[in-house]
Amino acid sequence: xxxxxxxxxxxxxxxxxxxxxxxxxxxxxxxxxxxxxxxxxxxxxxxxxxxxxxxxxxxxxxxxxxxxxxxxxxxxxxxxxxxxxxxxxxxxxxxxxxxxxxxxxxxxxxxxxxxxxxxxxxxxxxxxxxxxxxxxxxxxxxxxxxxxxxxxxxxxxxxxxxxxxxxxxxxxxxxxxxxxxxxxxxxxxxxxxxxxxxxxxxxxxxxxxxxxxxxxxxxxxxxxxxxxxxxxxxxxxxxxxxxxxxxxxxxxxxxxxxxxxxxxxxxxxxxxxxxxxxxxxxxxxxxxxxxxxxxxxxxxxxxxxxxxxxxxxxxxxxxxxxxxxxxxxxxxxxxxxxxxxxxxxxxxxxxxxxxxxxxxxxxxxxxxxxxxxxxxxxxxxxxxxxxxxxxxxxxxxxxxxxxxxxxxxxxxxxxxxxxxxxxxxxxxxxxxxxxxxxxxxxxxxxxxxxxxxxxxxxxxxxxxxxxxxxxxxxxxxxxxxxxxxxxxxxxxxxxxxxxxxxxxxxxxxxxxxxxxxxxxxxxxxxxxxxxxxxxxxxxxxxxxxxxxxxxxxxxxxxxxxxxxxxxxxxxxxxxxxxxxxxxxxxxxxxxxxxxxxxxxxxxxxxxxxxxxxxxxxxxxxxxxxxxxxxxxxxxxxxxxxxxxxxxxxxxxxxxxxxxxxxxxxxxxxxxxxxxxxxxxxxxxxxxxxxxxxxxxxxxxxxxxxxxxxxxxxxxxxxxxxxxxxxxxxxxxxxxxxxxxxxxxxxxxxxxxxxxxxxxxxxxxxxxxxxxxxxxxxxxxxxxxxxxxxxxxxxxxxxxxxxxxxxxxxxxxxxxxxxxxxxxxxxxxxxxxxxxxxxxxxxxxxxxxxxxxxxxxxxxxxxxxxxxxxxxxxxxxxxxxxxxxxxx
Numbered sequence: 108x109x110x111x112x113x114x115x116x117x118x119x120x121x122x123x124x125x126x127x128x129x130x131x132x133x134x135x136x137x138x139x140x141x142x143x144x145x146x147x148x149x150x151x152x153x154x155x156x157x158x159x160x161x162x163x164x165x166x167x168x169x170x171x172x173x174x175x176x177x178x179x180x181x182x183x184x185x186x187x188x189x190x191x192x193x194x195x196x197x198x199x200x201x202x203x204x205x206x207x208x209x210x211x212x213x214x215x216x217x218x219x220x221x222x223x224x225x226x227x228x229x230x231x232x233x234x235x236x237x238x239x240x241x242x243x244x245x246x247x248x249x250x251x252x253x254x255x256x257x258x259x260x261x262x263x264x265x266x267x268x269x270x271x272x273x274x275x276x277x278x279x280x281x282x283x284x285x286x287x288x289x290x291x292x293x294x295x296x297x298x299x300x301x302x303x304x305x306x307x308x309x310x311x312x313x314x315x316x317x318x319x320x321x322x323x324x325x326x327x328x329x330x331x332x333x334x335x336x337x338x339x340x341x342x343x344x345x346x347x348x349x350x351x352x353x354x355x356x357x358x359x360x361x362x363x364x365x366x367x368x369x370x371x372x373x374x375x376x377x378x379x380x381x382x383x384x385x386x387x388x389x390x391x392x393x394x395x396x397x398x399x400x401x402x403x404x405x406x407x408x409x410x411x412x413x414x415x416x417x418x419x420x421x422x423x424x425x426x427x428x429x430x431x432x433x434x435x436x437x438x439x440x441x442x443x444x445x446x447x448x449x450x451x452x453x454x455x456x457x458x459x460x461x462x463x464x465x466x467x468x469x470x471x472x473x474x475x476x477x478x479x480x481x482x483x484x485x486x487x488x489x490x491x492x493x494x495x496x497x498x499x500x501x502x503x504x505x506x507x508x509x510x511x512x513x514x515x516x517x518x519x520x521x522x523x524x525x526x527x528x529x530x531x532x533x534x535x536x537x538x539x540x541x542x543x544x545x546x547x548x549x550x551x552x553x554x555x556x557x558x559x560x561x562x563x564x565x566x567x568x569x570x571x572x573x574x575x576x577x578x579x580x581x582x583x584x585x586x587x588x589x590x591x592x593x594x595x596x597x598x599x600x601x602x603x604x605x606x607x608x609x610x611x612x613x614x615x616x617x618x619x620x621x622x623x624x625x626x627x628x629x630x631x632x633x634x635x636x637x638x639x640x641x642x643x644x645x646x647x648x649x650x651x652x653x654x655x656x657x658x659x660x661x662x663x664x665x666x667x668x669x670x671x672x673x674x675x676x677x678x679x680x681x682x683x684x685x686x687x688x689x690x691x692x693x694x695x696x697x698x699x700x701x702x703x704x705x706x707x708x709x710x711x712x713x714x715x716x717x718x719x720x721x722x723x724x725x726x727x728x729x730x731x732x733x734x735x736x737x738x739x740x741x742x743x744x745x746x747x748x749x750x751x752x753x754x755x756x757x758x759x760x761x762x763x764x765x766x767x768x769x770x771x772x773x774x775x776x777x778x779x780x781x782x783x784x785x786x787x788x789x790x791x792x793x794x795x796x797x798x799x800x801x802x803x804x805x806x807x808x809x810x811x812x813x814x815x816x817x818x819x820x821x822x823x824x825x826x827x828x829x830x831x832x833x834x835x836x837x838x839x840x841x842x843x844x845x846x847x848x849x850x851x852x853x854x855x856x857x858x859x860x861x862x863x864x865x866x867x868x869x870x871x872x873x874x875x876x877x878x879x880x881x882x883x884x885x886x887x888x889x890x891x892x893x894x895x896x897x898x899x900x901x902x903x904x905x906x907x908x909x910x911x912x913x914x915x916x917x918x919x920x921x922x923x924x925x926x927x928x929x930x931x932x933x934x935x936x937x938x939x940x941x942x943x944x945x946x947x948x949x950x951x952x953x954x955x956x957x958x959x960x961x962x963x964x965x966x967x968x969x970x971x972x973x974x975x976x977x978x979x980x981x982x983x984x985x986x987x988x989x990x991x992x993x994x
Contacts, residue, residue, distance in 0.1 A: 133438070137431040141424045148420035152413045156406060160383070163405035164370055167385035167398045170321045174329065174396045175387040177317065182290075182392045186273075189292045191223055192233055192305050196294050204238040207294070207302040211235050212243040212251075220246035235294075237303045238266065256306075265293045266301050275393060277311065277339050277350045285310055286349050288339050290392075311340035311349055318342045326380075326404035334364055334393040348377070364395055375399065458554045465547030467493040467518070476553060479537075480505035493518070504532065517541060521549050528556065536560050573646040575624055576631035584645035584653060588705050591655065595699050600660035603653060603708055604669065605694040605716040606634070608676075609724045611650035614687060625682040626689065633675045637668065653712075660697045662729060669693050669727040692719035693727035701730050714738055745797055747783065752807060756782055759814045760977035763986065764829065764948060764970050767962045772990055774827040774861065776970060777815035778977045779807070795833075804833045809845055816853035816860060818980045822987055829861040829891065837864060843882035850886070857887030863914065865893050880908055891948070895936065913940045915966070917951025924956040930964065937965045 201207045210216070216235075224233045224246035232247035240257030256262045261274035274291045287308040294302045318329040319342055330341035336354020353376055354364050360376065363369050363386040370385045383405060386397040453460060459476030463469055469491045477484055486499045494514050500506035506513075517525070525541040536557045542550045571583040579587070591601045608630060615623035627650065634644045634652055643655040656668060672693065679686040694716025696708050714734040719726050751757055761775035781789040798804040812830050819828035836842060850857055862883060880890060891912035915936055919929040933949070940947045949961050952971035961969055975986065 133431065133434060137427060140427055144420050144423050144427070148416050152409075152416055155412050155416075156409050159406050159409040160402075163383050163400055164385065166323065167383055167400060168370055170323055170329065170398045171385045171387045171396050174318070174321070174398070175389055178314075178331070178392075178394070178396065179390050182389065182394070186290070186292075186391070189233065189290065189305050189307060192220065192235070193292055193294055195219070195223075196235075196302075196305075200297060201302060202296050202298070202300070204302060207296075208237045208243055211237075211303070214249060216244050217246070217249040220244060232307070234306050235303060236262070236306065238301055243303070259289075261289060261291050262304065265291060265304050269295070269299050269301070275333055275339075277333075277337060285312075286346075288314075311344070314340035315342045315344055321398075323398065323400060324404065325407075326401035328377075328399045330397045330399075332364065332395045332397060334388070334395055336364055339394070353377075363397060372402070375401075458552045460553075461496070461551040462544070463493055463548045463551070464544075469493070469496065470548070479553060479555065507532065517549075521547075528560075576628055576646050578631050578635075578652070579643060579645040581645065581647050584643065584647070584655065585705070587643050587645075587655060588708070591657065592698065592703060592705050592708075595703050599658060600698055600700075602656040602659060602665050602695055602697045603712040604656065604665070604672070604727075605647075605696075605712040606652040606654065606672065607692050607716055607720065608650040608652075609690045609692055609720075611689075614689075618682075618685065618687075622682045622685065622687070626680055626687060629680045629682065630676060630689070630691075633678075634672065637672050637675055660700055662697070665695055665697070665729075666727075669695065673725070673727065690725040692716055692724050694719055694730065695727060696730045711735070741797065744789075744794060745801055748781075748794055748797055748801070748803060751781060751783075752803075752810060754784075756784065757807065757810065758782055758979065759811055759818070760979055761818075761828075761983045762970055762977040763975050763983070764968045765974050767958065767966055767969055772826065772974075772987065773968065774829060775819075775822075775983060776829040776863070776977075777811060777831070779811050780977075799833055799835050802835065804835045805839065808833055808836045809849075812846065813849045813852065816849045816855045819859060820853045820855040822984070823991060824856075824859075826987060827859040827861055827889070828855075829863055831863045831893065834865065834867045837876070837879065840879070842879055843886060846883060846888060847886055850888075858889070861889040861891055861912070863891045863893040866895070877908060910943075910945055912946040912948060912967075914948045914950055917971075920949050920951045920957060920961075920971075923960045924954070930960060933961070933966070934964050941965065 196207075196211065199210060201210060220233050220235070232245055234242055234246070235244040236256055237243050240255045240259070240262050242251050242254040242256075245251050259276070259278060261276040261278075264271050264274055272293050275288065276291075277286050277288045279286055287310055289306050289308045291304045291306040293304055296302050314331055318340070321329060323329065328341060328343060331339045332353065333339060336352040338348055338351050338353060341348060354361060356376055357373070359371050360373055362371070363373075363384060366386075367388050368386070370383075373382060373384050374380070375382045381402040382399040383402060384397065384399045386395055388395050453471065453473040454475070456473055456475050459479045460471065460473045461469060461476060462471040469487070469489055471489070472487055476482070477487060480500055480503065482499060482503060482505070487496050494510065497506060497510050497514055501510050521541070522543050524543065526538070528536055528538045530536055534557075535555055538554045538556045540552050540554075544550055571580060571586075572578065573580045588603070591599070594601075608627075611623065611626070614626060627646075630652065631644070631646060634654060638644055638654055638656070641657045643653075643657075645653045645655070647653055654668075654672070656665065659665065673691060676689055676691050679688050681687075694712045694714065696702070696712035696715060698708055701711050702708050711730040711734070714737075715728045715730040718734050718737075719728040722728070758780045760778050760780050762778060763772040764774040764776060765771065766773045779791055779795070781791075781794055783789050795804070798807055808831075815828050815830050819826070822828075832842070839845075846860070846862070849855075850860065883890060889911040890908075891914055892908075892910045893914045894916045895913045913936060915933055919932055919936075922928040923930055923933065937947050946967040947965075948968040948970060949957075949966050950970055952958055952961065952969040952973045954973060957971075958969060958973060978986070
């Protein structure tokens with residue numbers, strides 16, 4: 108929120124600069140983009156031009172290399188015939204011109220020349236001339252024509268220069284119609300005298316036909332020159348150019364005929380065009396292959412590309428100009444709309460906002476600030492000085508204090524963030540934040556945080572106080588105790604009293620949570636009344652409270668306090684029109700007598716309270732070291748209990764149920780026994796509560812059920828087995844399924860199984876309990892209500908729940924037969940059961956007098972030591988066999 112406010116205010120303050128600056132940057136940016144487009148296009152075009160020239164040069168170089176390799180090979184083959192003829196002529200050892208003429212001018216020599224020249228293609232075949240230039244023999248015709256070459260330049264160069272062995276020259280044809288390229292070789296005598304020459308000739312068209320196969324394209328030419336510059340052949344063919352000497356001009360042009368390989372650019376001496384030239388000298392002949400292509404033709408494709416790029420660049424620039432125009436127009440409209448939006452945003456903010464420049468003048472002020480302090484817009488407006496604004500607030504009553512001092516304090520620290528919460532005259536809390544601006548000014552926000560702070564205070568209270576009783580909770584109590592523990596070093600003792608309301612769960616379950624909550628509020632009120640102002644009363648949760656008594660470790664004083672608390676709590680409490688008696692168990696731990704560690708003190712107070720509960724409730728106990736030992740013993744018992752089932756330490760004993768009329772055993776109650784490997788037999792009264800507290804009773808009870816059903820299946824058919832079901836087991840919705848599984852696994856008839864439950868399972872949730880009982884009855888098992896009359900008994904249970912039997916607790920049996928005994932109560936239970944077609948079983952029968960009275964009262968069954976204690980399965984089986992034998 109703060110970031111949004113700062114951004115909005117800065118946008119509003121810089122609006123005027125924004126109106127001009129972005130447009131300027133937009134125009135500059137547009138021109139930069141256009142220039143970049145033009146430059147980029149020019150660079151691209153130039154690069155493509157270089158690429159086109161390099162590509163044309165590469166093509167020409169490839170062509171001349173190909174042609175040079177071809178003609179090197181062709182002319183080498185072409186010269187083989189001449190060299191062969193000359194070798195033959197010189198082998199005759201002729202020393203004079205006349206002898207050479209007479210021997211070489213015979214028919215036999217003609218035949219030899221014709222045989223050697225067969226398969227070779229040229230203009231006039233191989234011809235032999237004498238020292239005067241006259242034709243004396245030929246491979247193509249006999250007799251020979253009267254032809255002289257004495258006027259030919261190549262003849263005179265071979266005749267006059269002994270070092271010259273071969274000449275090449277294009278001359279007007281004498282054997283054909285057109286010009287011919289003559290290859291002449293000197294024939295010398297034994298002493299180097301000139302005897303004549305052997306010549307062959309080809310036409311320029313024969314070379315040009317191969318030139319055409321290279322396909323270099325338009326405005327290209329391929330030519331073959333003599334190294335002296337004479338043009339021998341060329342495509343495109345021009346008759347007037349053949350034989351013309353082109354070895355002239357610039358050094359670059361001369362280099363074409365002098366260097367082995369040349370690639371360059373020259374102005375053509377033929378058509379004057381700028382051309383790319385590539386040339387290569389042949390290795391076997393004094394000839395040069397020259398390929399050229401005009402620069403215009405080379406750049407033809409580049410020009411097409413250039414047109415495309417220039418067109419794209421022009422269109423891009425035109426589009427950019429149009430876009431800039433549209434953006435320019437849109438921005439001018441948008442800035443106007445943005446100004447309206449900024450004004451709307453500023454004026455709809457929940458915070459008051461002000462922005463001042465470096466000269467302490469107001470730049471921005473929104474409507475919320477004006478309304479928050481009821482100020483005049485004629486005074487608080489852009490351009491007003493900071494002191495004038497505060498003075499106006501002082502004059503209108505929304506500011507209290509010295510104006511100059513306040514303004515000086517703000518201005519002296521304008522370079523850093525400031526924050527403060529002030530209270531107005533009408534009780535509102537305003538959070539003022541001043542944050543430095545980028546240009547020396549500052550931004551101020553005024554936020555009404557009254558509701559937020561009040562809510563935070565409520566949340567903080569809720570985090571440390573109990574919602575039901577408004578007493579400090581466990582968190583606040585620990586903080587208080589930490590301070591008390593820190594004061595122990597200064598000799599300031601204190602005591603912790605843990606208070607647990609007795610039988611609260613029964614009240615809560617039977618009378619409802621609304622009554623239970625009211626009872627807890629009354630208990631909290633009475634505890635407050637029992638302590639002084641330096642003491643702390645806290646609710647720890649549920650029905651547990653604590654009192655922290657400061658400044659004493661006197662047990663007599665603490666005893667008086669505990670007795671005062673118990674007396675106060677024992678007074679019946681009026682809860683929703685019902686008088687409810689209550690009491691409590693209290694555990695007391697003293698610091699530093701019982702320790703100086705917070706967690707140890709809390710644990711020891713809890714142990715003392717637990718001891719008060721186990722020793723009869725409605726009393727208090729001071730912590731003694733023995734409680735720690737008992738707690739450790741209980742923890743060890745729990746650990747051993749967790750492993751007892753896996754180790755097979757549990758046993759099931761059976762106590763017979765005797766029919767009082769027939770005096771025979773009709774059933775047995777399965778009772779769990781634990782044979783500990785070190786402690787021996789552990790009393791069920793000791794380990795069953797631990798099993799129920801830890802949840803192990805579910806697994807143990809299921810094992811007892813399966814064991815009892817399995818063993819009862821081997822008894823006589825009329826004997827049933829009774830199994831106790833813990834309230835913890837009864838809460839499981841899987842109880843009926845587990846019972847069905849035990850019956851199916853053992854093969855025991857459902858009617859021979861009797862499940863005993865206590866009234867505790869009915870108090871908690873009678874609707875759920877009724878559902879589970881109905882499921883069990885549908886299986887065919889019998890249901891007995893155990894310990895009837897000892898808890899929160901209600902006669903409505905006998906009407907609502909489908910019991911088969913009521914078991915009368917031993918507390919009603921022990922005094923039967925004595926004056927003022929419990930016979931009337933037992934009689935009433937028997938009559939009620941009979942009216943509901945239920946059997947009755949009396950527990951704890953130990954004398955013949957008790958059995959006789961119960962028989963007279965009409966009780967159905969008895970169990971107790973008078974007949975037999977609980978015995979192992981093997982001993983019970985022997986007892987049942989003896990009974991069957993006696994029958």
